[in-house]
Amino acid sequence: MDKISVIGGGFSGVEAAFALASHGFSVTLFEQKPAKYTPAHSYPGLCELVCSNSFKASRINSAAGLLKAEMKLLGSLTVPVAESCAVPAGGALAVDRKAFSDAITLKIAAHPLITVENYEITEIPDGNVIIATGPLTDGGLAESIQKVLSAAKCTASGAETAGNSGEFLHFFDAAAPIITAESIDMNTAFFGARYGRGEDDYINCPFNEKADYERFINALITAESAPKHEIDRVYEGCMPIEVLAKRGFDAPRFGPLKPVGFTDPVTGRRPYALVQLRKETSEGRLYNIVGFQTNLKFGEQERVFRLIPGLQNAEFARYGVMHRNSFIDSPRLLNADFSLRKDGRIIFAGQISGVEGYMESAASGLIAGISLARKLADKPPLLLPKTTMTGALTAYISDESVKKFEPMGANMGILPPLCEPIKGKQERYQALADRAIADLERIL
Numbered sequence: 001m002d003k004i005s006v007i008g009g010g011f012s013g014v015e016a017a018f019a020l021a022s023h024g025f026s027v028t029l030f031e032q033k034p035a036k037y038t039p040a041h042s043y044p045g046l047c048e049l050v051c052s053n054s055f056k057a058s059r060i061n062s063a064a065g066l067l068k069a070e071m072k073l074l075g076s077l078t079v080p081v082a083e084s085c086a087v088p089a090g091g092a093l094a095v096d097r098k099a100f101s102d103a104i105t106l107k108i109a110a111h112p113l114i115t116v117e118n119y120e121i122t123e124i125p126d127g128n129v130i131i132a133t134g135p136l137t138d139g140g141l142a143e144s145i146q147k148v149l150s151a152a153k154c155t156a157s158g159a160e161t162a163g164n165s166g167e168f169l170h171f172f173d174a175a176a177p178i179i180t181a182e183s184i185d186m187n188t189a190f191f192g193a194r195y196g197r198g199e200d201d202y203i204n205c206p207f208n209e210k211a212d213y214e215r216f217i218n219a220l221i222t223a224e225s226a227p228k229h230e231i232d233r234v235y236e237g238c239m240p241i242e243v244l245a246k247r248g249f250d251a252p253r254f255g256p257l258k259p260v261g262f263t264d265p266v267t268g269r270r271p272y273a274l275v276q277l278r279k280e281t282s283e284g285r286l287y288n289i290v291g292f293q294t295n296l297k298f299g300e301q302e303r304v305f306r307l308i309p310g311l312q313n314a315e316f317a318r319y320g321v322m323h324r325n326s327f328i329d330s331p332r333l334l335n336a337d338f339s340l341r342k343d344g345r346i347i348f349a350g351q352i353s354g355v356e357g358y359m360e361s362a363a364s365g366l367i368a369g370i371s372l373a374r375k376l377a378d379k380p381p382l383l384l385p386k387t388t389m390t391g392a393l394t395a396y397i398s399d400e401s402v403k404k405f406e407p408m409g410a411n412m413g414i415l416p417p418l419c420e421p422i423k424g425k426q427e428r429y430q431a432l433a434d435r436a437i438a439d440l441e442r443i444l
């Protein structure tokens, strides 16, 4: 039987390995931890969440909820495990990251067809290989990929594309700090969900006075950042809070510090702005500051974020950090099953393939794994309808008409419109979700 290697035990790698094994193929999963860690990883287990502990909305009439529902239909490993490790997070699926990683590690280790080898791969191996090494791929493997891509970067018609021949593309991504629950002043902060929806899963820190918000914003935009390396592009969805604040005094108030849907129990009024903290662990001993990904120096994070009402004594369990995020120019390189057009035994999955986000990465690994299994079993490829979120994402990464390629997360905008337009957003999203699930069920 053909040798199958999956490189990288993150979101895409574990899904790919599990899908192949579930289809009866023996697979070796290579994970460099614990011998080597990327700058964002620190836990030895597989499938580590490097930043937020949320997999976004659960409800099916949302892009993230629809993606997860489709993944479950396709046999996902990560979604059911996430549900079993969920921590309360309003309408979102958030997990206890350690429990999640441990549960995935156990499931992979227990599968008789998966062998885990813990060392760094520095060259693309022979045989069928799924490269799922994530946005921080570096060293020998990055060079080896670079060589293969340079040779493979052609249009579908076979003509070489001009200019940059196969280099990694990149942008910069940031992670938010985590603070201890006991250091939050609950005389100022209060539990509660926006518009009272869901349980009291968030701790809210209200800026009741404009002057306090102003002081905070001024400190934020004048604080010292960590060395920037060669940061040129920041991913909009993960923009550092200080960069957002520099865009305008009110920008944070209309973004992560939006106060709508809240009444401060002390003043009985809606705050001027409000910072939300989300549980990191089910016991609620650690909280992350929602939307506060940052590149400020660690000392500056303490000084500035302690100006947030209720966080004056905040203890930092982890500081926010910023990292390079690399991906390949997939529209000119990959098929919709994530295989390299010029050498089908090489497959890319996860963030490196140009999908963006934990679950999107997991979904791409799942599809890559299923596709390879079908190919090896001489079955026709699984063609996912573009009306599904998974199908729309795979179509996007392999669509040559996309000229300036940017990583893409699940969103309703990439689904084709409904035949009969629906005005109301909720109803429209529900109809899009119903259509996606029906189409997926039909082809499965």
Ligand SMILES: Cc1cc2nc3c(=O)[nH]c(=O)nc-3n(C[C@H](O)[C@H](O)[C@H](O)COP(=O)(O)OP(=O)(O)OC[C@H]3O[C@@H](n4cnc5c(N)ncnc54)[C@H](O)[C@@H]3O)c2cc1C
Pocket: 007, 008, 009, 010, 011, 012, 013, 030, 031, 032, 033, 036, 037, 038, 040, 041, 047, 048, 050, 051, 052, 053, 119, 120, 121, 122, 132, 133, 134, 135, 136, 137, 138, 141, 173, 174, 175, 238, 321, 322, 323, 324, 325, 349, 350, 351, 352, 356, 357, 358, 359, 361, 362
């Ligand atoms: C700082 C930062 C913050 C982020 N924040 C978020 C967020 O809040 N929400 C979100 O949805 N997404 C976030 N992302 C994106 C996130 O990385 C992806 O969503 C997801 O983790 C990508 O999954 P993946 O499988 O592609 O890679 P990863 O999950 O990163 O997995 C790659 C794995 O491959 C291993 N590996 C790497 N090179 C080798 C090698 N040569 N040999 C063997 N093993 C190797 C690594 O150790 C790692 O375990 C963030 C990314 C970064 C860098």
